[in-house]
Amino acid sequence: MTRPARHPSPLPGSLAEVDPEVLATIHGEERRLRETIQLIPSENYPSQAVMEATGSVFTTKYAEGYPKRRYYQGCQWVDAVEELARKRACAVFGAEHANVQPHSGSTANMGAYLTSLTIGDTVMGMDLIAGGHLTHGSPVNFSAKLYRFVNYGVDPSTELIDYDNVRKVAHASRPKMIVVGATAYPRIFDWGIFREIADEVGALLLADIAHISGLIAGGAHPSPVPVADFCTTSTHKALRGPRGGMILCKSEWAERIDKAIMPGIQGGPLEHVIAAKAVMLHEAAQPAFHDYAHAIVSNAKVLAQSLLDEGLTLVTGGTDNHLMIIRLGDSGPTGKEVARAMERAGLVANANTVPGETRGAFQTSGVRVGTPAATTFGFGPDEFRTIGKLIAGIVRDPSNADVVKATAGAVRELCHAVEARREATHAHR
Ligand SMILES: Cc1ncc(COP(=O)(O)O)c(C=O)c1O
DSSP: OOOOTTOOOSSOOOHHHHOHHHHHHHHHHHHHHHHSEEOOTTOOOOOHHHHHHHTSGGGGOOOOEETTEESSSOOHHHHHHHHHHHHHHHHHHTOSEEEOOOSSHHHHHHHHHHHHOOTTOEEEEEOTTTTOOGGGTOTTSHHHHHSEEEEEOBOTTTOSBOHHHHHHHHHHHOOSEEEEOOSSOOSOOOHHHHHHHHHHHTOEEEEEOTTTHHHHHTTSSOOOTTTOSEEEEESSSTTOOSSOEEEEEOHHHHHHHHHIIIIIIOSSOOHHHHHHHHHHHHHHTSHHHHHHHHHHHHHHHHHHHHHHHTTOEEGGGSOSSSEEEEEOOSSSSOHHHHHHHHHHTTEEOEEEOOTTOSSHHHHOSEEEEESHHHHHHTOOHHHHHHHHHHHHHHHHOTTOHHHHHHHHHHHHHHHHHHHHHHHHHHHTO
16 A cells, blocks of 8 residues: 655555545535635634644654753754744744744643743733633633733723723732733734833733734734733634644743743643644745735725625724624624524624623624635635625524525635636646
């Protein structure tokens, strides 16, 4: 039996031969990704190069420690690839130090907290209902179990971050750290003001850029790297890498950050994923990625305008980044009902809380949509205008089976047309 040169495993058998059941699920997922529109703002399609590195032989190797300081022998090539990833991360983001080992954005946050906080310390994070992440002090998360989180929120009328309120809460609670970043905030973060407030109360500043690190790498959102003590991120969102995490910090924190991740939290690093992060960072340094990041934002603005033209309401009235939240109102269909109807129509998004939420985090009164994955797929402004109209049709009448069916057909056609256009463009290169 011959094996592809890319998979030099001593064991015989391709996936099709060994486990057709699993292969069928992979083929199902590939079809889903080609025939429906991915509007979850934290998802993306990584490149073939990223996927090849993720599926590489580096999955074989135990490499506890860091390049040139490993507990196990045989680390020559994992050292080389991890060093590439670290150097590229510093170059892309202008950071003094990078740790590329966190298994996820959540673990990256845990690493930054363990590095600089003592159990019980006060930390300030964005209100979860207003868009903060679980690791920013949700009662069901380790963050709130280990630290005393206090919240800042958004202005109820503008739904924008209320910087006066941030300052007031900071002065009243004297946190050891201020965490800035969100899963569902459609506007720009003013890192300078957060730094000023942190300095006024002697707090550290952690910028959680999980959602926007791709925009920052491509110059489509201001960077917190010059002013934040720590920046944490997932690598699989707008940054378009493998599933994983990363921490950027000032050199003074380098040794403590590295120790917090390993041995503090994790054992052996996922070197195949780190290889893929290196590829992702190489891609993020190319001019095409700059264009991609700006296209994410311009497509989001087109989608937002299309939704507004259809009479829908958006949290903060629109977007400056890659996502927007449709506010559905307190009565009528919930976010969950609308997101389910959208899924049946091939428009894959998620229910999301809105500022002042009355229905809880599962049912919600909002739907979050974003453009990173669909922009990678090849959708442009014309398609996003159409997508806005299709979404609005479902939001207005989510239980109407005829509307759902007609929308599903339109979505499939749109996907096929864009895929054909993309392939024709690639063929001409
Ligand atoms: C702001 C923010 N921080 C952290 C995370 C956690 O990332 P992960 O899912 O990789 O643990 C997320 C995930 O959505 C996020 O939105």
